[in-house]
Amino acid sequence: MSTFETYYDINPVAVIDQNKWDVFMPEVALQFRSLPTVYTPLVDWNDDTQRTGAQTTTYTEMMEGDVDIAEIPLTANYIDAPLNVDSRARQLAVKRYGDKVQLHESSNIFQQWQMSGGRDWRPLLRGLLGRSVVMKTEMLARNAFLLGPKSHWTYSDGGGAPTSIGTITNADTFNMDVVNEWNLRLGNTGTPVVPGDMASAKVAIIPPGVVYDFMDQIAAASANESSMWRDAQLYSGKEIRYEIGSFKGIRFVQHPNDKWGLNNAVLYNTGAIDKQFGVTVAIKAGDGSPNPETTLVDETWYIGQKNVSHVIQLEAACGALDFEVGDFVTFHTERTNALGVINGVNPTAVKNCVRRVVFYDHAANTISLDRPLSFTYDAPFVATPVSGINGIYFAFVTKARHIGFILTLGSRGGIMGSVARPIKFYEPKSIDDFDSVWRYVWDIIQGYNIWEPNLFECHFCALTLPKIGGLITP
Numbered sequence: 001m002s003t004f005e006t007y008y009d010i011n012p013v014a015v016i017d018q019n020k021w022d023v024f025m026p027e028v029a030l031q032f033r034s035l036p037t038v039y040t041p042l043v044d045w046n047d048d049t050q051r052t053g054a055q056t057t058t059y060t061e062m063m064e065g066d067v068d069i070a071e072i073p074l075t076a077n078y079i080d081a082p083l084n085v086d087s088r089a090r091q092l093a094v095k096r097y098g099d100k101v102q103l104h105e106s107s108n109i110f111q112q113w114q115m116s117g118g119r120d121w122r123p124l125l126r127g128l129l130g131r132s133v134v135m136k137t138e139m140l141a142r143n144a145f146l147l148g149p150k151s152h153w154t155y156s157d158g159g160g161a162p163t164s165i166g167t168i169t170n171a172d173t174f175n176m177d178v179v180n181e182w183n184l185r186l187g188n189t190g191t192p193v194v195p196g197d198m199a200s201a202k203v204a205i206i207p208p209g210v211v212y213d214f215m216d217q218i219a220a221a222s223a224n225e226s227s228m229w230r231d232a233q234l235y236s237g238k239e240i241r242y243e244i245g246s247f248k249g250i251r252f253v254q255h256p257n258d259k260w261g262l263n264n265a266v267l268y269n270t271g272a273i274d275k276q277f278g279v280t281v282a283i284k285a286g287d288g289s290p291n292p293e294t295t296l297v298d299e300t301w302y303i304g305q306k307n308v309s310h311v312i313q314l315e316a317a318c319g320a321l322d323f324e325v326g327d328f329v330t331f332h333t334e335r336t337n338a339l340g341v342i343n344g345v346n347p348t349a350v351k352n353c354v355r356r357v358v359f360y361d362h363a364a365n366t367i368s369l370d371r372p373l374s375f376t377y378d379a380p381f382v383a384t385p386v387s388g389i390n391g392i393y394f395a396f397v398t399k400a401r402h403i404g405f406i407l408t409l410g411s412r413g414g415i416m417g418s419v420a421r422p423i424k425f426y427e428p429k430s431i432d433d434f435d436s437v438w439r440y441v442w443d444i445i446q447g448y449n450i451w452e453p454n455l456f457e458c459h460f461c462a463l464t465l466p467k468i469g470g471l472i473t474p
Contacts, residue, residue: 035134036256038205038242039141039264042193042409043448045417046092055420060089090451094420097140098443099132101125126440133423133442142264143348144415144448145407145458150338152453154178156461164340165403165460168271170474173213174206174404174461176221179248186410186457193409203240203251204408207265209463211244211254218247250408260371261356261466262328267347268354269330270339271401271462275322276386278393279331281313282378288312288369290359297358297370298468304372311366312373314397317388323367323399326467327357330398331373333381343386345398351375356467367397401474404463409456416451419444 065084072079103125155162156178160169186202193203206214218226231245242253255265262268287309292302295310304310312331323329334349345352353375359368377395384390386398423444430437462474 035131035138036242036258037134037138038253038255039145039407040138042407042412043141043144043415043417044413044451045419056091056093057418058089058091060087062087090449092416092418092447092449094418094445094447096443096445097136098441099129099136100439100441101129102440103438129440129442138264140448141415141417142407144417144450145456146348146405147448148414148450148453148456148458152457154181154457154459156459158462162460165267165271166340166342166344168401168403168460168462170401170462172462173474174210174217174406174463176214176217176225176247178459179250182408182410182457183249186408186455193412201251202249202408202410203253204406205253205255205265206406207255207263207404207463208257209263209266209402209465210404210406210461211252212464213461214252262354265405265407266463266465267345267403267405267460268328269345269398269400270347270403271341271344273341273344273386273398273400276343276396276398276400277314277317277322277388278383278385278391279312279377279395279397280315280391280393281309282380282394283312283331283373283376284308284378285374285376286372288355288373289371290368295359295368303370308372311361311364311368312397314365314367315385315388315391315393316365317385322362322387323357323360325357325360326470326472327399328354328402328465328467328472329357329367330354330400331375331377331395332398333377333379333395335396341400345400351377401462402465402472404461406459406461407456408459411452411455413452414450414456416449417446418449419446421445 063086065086068081068083155164155168156172156175158169158171158173158175160167160172162168162172182202182204193201218229229245229247240251240253242256244252244254246252255263257263286305289303289310290297291306291310292304293306297303330345331353332345332349333351334346335343336346336349337343338346353373355369355371355373357367358370360366380392380394382390382392383396385393385396421444423442426439426441426443428439428441429435430439464474465472
């Protein structure tokens, strides 16, 4: 049986050539091999948009009519009603994405760090841009599934009977009964998710916290139920990357955490809101972590720079015991009601930053974070945070129930990607008097489109998360 690895090089970094993508930059190729790409390989890609030159391409499909089994009179000369034929259509659309790194020549001259035996930062920064290609593509692929029809979303029911992400309670952790439903709903035909596997094979992408809760259920299940679990180590040459085992025909893949302990299969602070406050002082990229000259993070790390703001200033309504060390909070400017949470976090928004609280000052209404914020929040707006008062703010910081996102696929083809123009890298010439500013840029014109929503299911649940020295319970 073939392995899932076949699909782990399918990424939108060039035009399709015999179902393969060409990676032009060695930094990008290295990042594709070293970083976890779980969602990107689940997207099917074509280059129709590139061939047609259209920003939006419409695909029309004929729909045949139902079969009429009525008898025809022996003496009839005509059939009254011809066979009914109709049509349906779907579209592929594309957008532009990109990123850049920038360096002043003096930063390469007057600095003490060495990289690969030299002091030239440019190869390191090009590597960071390669990481940007991979991680941006991966997040866009994840969000493509989340932007599917909400009528196909399902929720674990541990007693709370949730009907939306906002109504998930702490009791609604992963319920193994849904596996039977997946086997029924996500049909037994189509292109196998795992190349060479049976057509009925299904794959579920789950975060580690769901594994934790699932294993608790397996341990408490009946002997018949628990015996249906098979560890991936028992397979013979059939493992999927990150696979942990199978249960009732569903192959479970555990999405890995990044080095900060965060996971793309967790929708942080997306559920019922505990606290939400406004940020009253503009944030520059690089702000937020403790002063490295005075405070170590986790008693180990000197984080960030000295000449930045080391606290995030929150509104006066933020009082005692609103945040605790170890909390994962989300900084954001966009809010949504679409998930069943009034003014909740939108997990597909473009400027969300999840950080861990490492220090708080309840009297001053400030918090410090495990690492600096990477976005600048400097555009003031008027709003009323959930836990605060109407005022002028620069961002929201929200602490809410974390939600496990389980993507289950019955077949390939649920999301179709289209590339109108393959990835390009640029090294623009400096335009200042001293030719001193070096820039390196990439962009791509591509799109992610819902293609067949019946082939996958987005399932949501409460989950347990790890924190230093303990657990964050649902």
